[in-house]
Amino acid sequence: MMPFPSPAAYTRPGFVLALLLLGSTTADAESVELRVEIRGGEVPRAQRVLKVHHDDRVRIEWRADRATVIHIKGYDLSVHADPGKPEVMEFKAFATGRFPVHVHDVDATGGPVRHGHHTRPLLRFEVHPK
Numbered sequence: 001m002m003p004f005p006s007p008a009a010y011t012r013p014g015f016v017l018a019l020l021l022l023g024s025t026t027a028d029a030e031s032v033e034l035r036v037e038i039r040g041g042e043v044p045r046a047q048r049v050l051k052v053h054h055d056d057r058v059r060i061e062w063r064a065d066r067a068t069v070i071h072i073k074g075y076d077l078s079v080h081a082d083p084g085k086p087e088v089m090e091f092k093a094f095a096t097g098r099f100p101v102h103v104h105d106v107d108a109t110g111g112p113v114r115h116g117h118h119t120r121p122l123l124r125f126e127v128h129p130k
């Protein structure tokens with residue numbers, strides 16, 4: 001069972017509650033629901049590492065305050081979130097390791113601008129062995 005953080009633990013001035021962890025234990029893998037809110041291209045410092053376990057079923061809801069492409073490097077997953085339109089990634093944590101998550105601004109065609117990989121990662125997605 002993943003710990004269920006109290007909302008107060010994640011409250012920071014200027015940020016709405018941005019991360020919610022919901023765990024449900026089964027015999028094998030857990031389902032992990034994460035909710036991440038990006039403001040001004042950042043998440044609060046306390047949320048810059050997302051930890052799950054190998055083979056977990058992961059659902060991440062991304063919210064952003066401007067048009068943003070969110071990209072988990074290594075897993076090669078990306079979504080395009082617009083303000084007021086959260087986007088969801090659902091996948092199995094098939095590979096262990098530490099994966100940077102980048103955000104990209106969106107160009108006129110709606111595609112990602114390349115420069116995102118030259119900036120600091122938004123956060124790191126960690127998949128730990130069981």
Ligand SMILES: [Cu+2]
Pocket residue numbers: 071102103104116117
């Ligand atoms: Cu990227």
